[in-house]
Amino acid sequence: MADDPNPTEASAPALVVNNVSHSFGDNAALKDVSLEIPRGRFVVLLGLNGAGKSTLFALITRLYDNVTGEIRIFGHNIRRRAMAALQRLGVVFQSRTLDLDLSLKQNLLYHCALHGIHGSEARRRTERALQIVGLADRAKEKVRNLSGGQSRRVEIARSLLHQPSLLLLDEPTVGLDIGSRESVVNIVRSLVEKEGLSVLWATHLFDEVRPTDLVVVLHKGRVLFTGTVPEMLAKTETKTVSDAFRKLTGSATEELAA
Amino acid sequence: MTAMSSTIQHGSAATTSISEQAWGAEPPRLGLRAYFTCFKGIVWREVLRYLHQRERFMSALVRPLIWLFIFAAGFRQTLGVSIIPPYETYVLYEVYVVPGLLGMILLFNAMQSSLSMVYDRETGAMRTLLVSPFPRSFLLVSKLIGGVAVAAIQAYVFLAIFYFWEGELTGWGYPLLLAAPAGIFALHIFNSATEMFSERFMQRALMVAGAFEIGAIIAVIYYWNLGPPSMNYIAVAPALVVAGLMLGSLALFMSSVIKQLENFAGVMNFVIFPMFFASSALYPLWRVKESSMLLYELCQLNPFTHAVEVIRFALYGQVDWPSLGIVLACTAVFLGAAIYAYNPSKGLIARRGGPGAGA
Numbered sequence: 133m134a135d136d137p138n139p140t141e142a143s144a145p146a147l148v149v150n151n152v153s154h155s156f157g158d159n160a161a162l163k164d165v166s167l168e169i170p171r172g173r174f175v176v177l178l179g180l181n182g183a184g185k186s187t188l189f190a191l192i193t194r195l196y197d198n199v200t201g202e203i204r205i206f207g208h209n210i211r212r213r214a215m216a217a218l219q220r221l222g223v224v225f226q227s228r229t230l231d232l233d234l235s236l237k238q239n240l241l242y243h244c245a246l247h248g249i250h251g252s253e254a255r256r257r258t259e260r261a262l263q264i265v266g267l268a269d270r271a272k273e274k275v276r277n278l279s280g281g282q283s284r285r286v287e288i289a290r291s292l293l294h295q296p297s298l299l300l301l302d303e304p305t306v307g308l309d310i311g312s313r314e315s316v317v318n319i320v321r322s323l324v325e326k327e328g329l330s331v332l333w334a335t336h337l338f339d340e341v342r343p344t345d346l347v348v349v350l351h352k353g354r355v356l357f358t359g360t361v362p363e364m365l366a367k368t369e370t371k372t373v374s375d376a377f378r379k380l381t382g383s384a385t386e387e388l389a390a
Numbered sequence: 391m392t393a394m395s396s397t398i399q400h401g402s403a404a405t406t407s408i409s410e411q412a413w414g415a416e417p418p419r420l421g422l423r424a425y426f427t428c429f430k431g432i433v434w435r436e437v438l439r440y441l442h443q444r445e446r447f448m449s450a451l452v453r454p455l456i457w458l459f460i461f462a463a464g465f466r467q468t469l470g471v472s473i474i475p476p477y478e479t480y481v482l483y484e485v486y487v488v489p490g491l492l493g494m495i496l497l498f499n500a501m502q503s504s505l506s507m508v509y510d511r512e513t514g515a516m517r518t519l520l521v522s523p524f525p526r527s528f529l530l531v532s533k534l535i536g537g538v539a540v541a542a543i544q545a546y547v548f549l550a551i552f553y554f555w556e557g558e559l560t561g562w563g564y565p566l567l568l569a570a571p572a573g574i575f576a577l578h579i580f581n582s583a584t585e586m587f588s589e590r591f592m593q594r595a596l597m598v599a600g601a602f603e604i605g606a607i608i609a610v611i612y613y614w615n616l617g618p619p620s621m622n623y624i625a626v627a628p629a630l631v632v633a634g635l636m637l638g639s640l641a642l643f644m645s646s647v648i649k650q651l652e653n654f655a656g657v658m659n660f661v662i663f664p665m666f667f668a669s670s671a672l673y674p675l676w677r678v679k680e681s682s683m684l685l686y687e688l689c690q691l692n693p694f695t696h697a698v699e700v701i702r703f704a705l706y707g708q709v710d711w712p713s714l715g716i717v718l719a720c721t722a723v724f725l726g727a728a729i730y731a732y733n734p735s736k737g738l739i740a741r742r743g744g745p746g747a748g749a
Binding site: 193194195214215216218219220221223225226227228229230231233234238241242243244245246247248249250253256257260261264274290292293294295297327328329 | 407408409411413414415417418420423424425427428430431432434435438439442443514515517518519520521522523524525589
């Protein structure tokens, strides 16, 4: 930790994104983005399609390196201490990442191996993770036979195997029916309540925001707002999150046009 | 257990502990054992995936067999192969072409796995691999070795078939050996059309056929008194690994740079065919030299030629040092390039596409 003098791990926030910009050629996807996830909080990253949510996720998960600014996970800079940072991070990507031809168990055991967990410990964790998402009785089935909601839950189970302290979910409820959406949301929220997990939940669905959540509004690569839900409503003088979002992004668009 | 999982369906998990270790505890240090676990996991996944894709399994085997039984049989009279090292006597064309066909198996597999990596990157499976805490170069090399393991399985099945072909069995020898695979193949075709049998039934059938096949092999070897294979099937193993690594790292590099690799036809035309035909796989180079000096030079520059020669010499328990050197050097270059391409800050992956790579 000698190369990491800033916030020590004991007190550092779960995730710090500091002045991060990123562009693809001339196309700026993120402009000077800063945000913070305090420990044990459920943070909703609100943004429309193309707002830069997936780019931000790609940077945090090191698909690309952040060229400007810095990203820290529990105080560990993801460029300089990638191993320590990634060990604390669990990710549910937007696209499906399970092997359809393999069983649930085989998929999860593979993920255990990717984190260096082996043998009976890996089997035990696989079983418990499947219990948490309510699919323990289907461990031997092929993923191909699962519904969209069920395979989403398996992906969550997979992201939990190495007991990450920070969980990133990129639009985890897209394409799910109401029942599945609810169960996915509940699983993650109960982990925040019971285990003090920190969560960054990217979505464009306003009804997934609860009054106690922290909200980050991302629009066209810029962070327009960070704070609690009441603060957001007060700032925009609106009654619902969707109105507040529209007002924030609407005025931002006007500013850009002006 | 069932009661528990049904309550959990609604999100009120009775337990949320994954292991004895508490949530938020300091993650364990990843030692050598963890590296080995990760390596084994990646290789095993490649093998599992391969075994589950029955069509891929079949086509991978059928391709070299067509070359051996149809092309080589037809070509036998056209092309005389004189005595060149490592051969000590005149050899049949079918014998000459074996190392080339092994190279072909490695080449097709490498390209296929590179395609699957492009596909993986788009579905996100590559991204789950890359968020593993282990160093990226280690992950990529493990993935590569997984691909080589799959290719080696195919190579050895091919060699086994060649062994029995050379044995010139009479009577019911070949029907006995072919009964189980043919039965499974027919059942598979029938079932994919009618879906009459369950997945489970198919798995059982496969196991029964496998057991029958092992019995048939033992019976045939015993009854026809087959000796050891005419080539060195053990010495060829390291040669397959070295050649496989070279082709795999070339493919890995290509998968990270070339966007157009997404369809197999393109790869066939621009990579596989030129590499395969402009090499010593199908004809000895002195023959090529007689007809075209330019083509001869091209063949010499083709790393695939040297991969085939390494395999050819290894099949006779010899080492072709110059070719081995070239293959190892090419492996180092291609692998370095691939690791560079996947490096998140310097790599080419960062310059292409947007988050479209994953979403």
